[in-house]
Amino acid sequence: MTLFSERYQYQAKQLLSSTSSLSSIYTFWQHKAYLSTMR
Numbered sequence: 895m896t897l898f899s900e901r902y903q904y905q906a907k908q909l910l911s912s913t914s915s916l917s918s919i920y921t922f923w924q925h926k927a928y929l930s931t932m933r
Contacts, residue, residue, distance in 0.1 A: 909919055
């Protein structure tokens with residue numbers, strides 16, 4: 895779990911450094927929220 899957490903934080907920093915990726919994260923979370931409502 896620790897390894898996953900460290901890897902996630904590293905990827906998050908890499909994505910946040912790019913504005914284009916930031917919009918991708920927003921779209922990803924919107925899609926995830928949409929899927930959760932379908933259950």
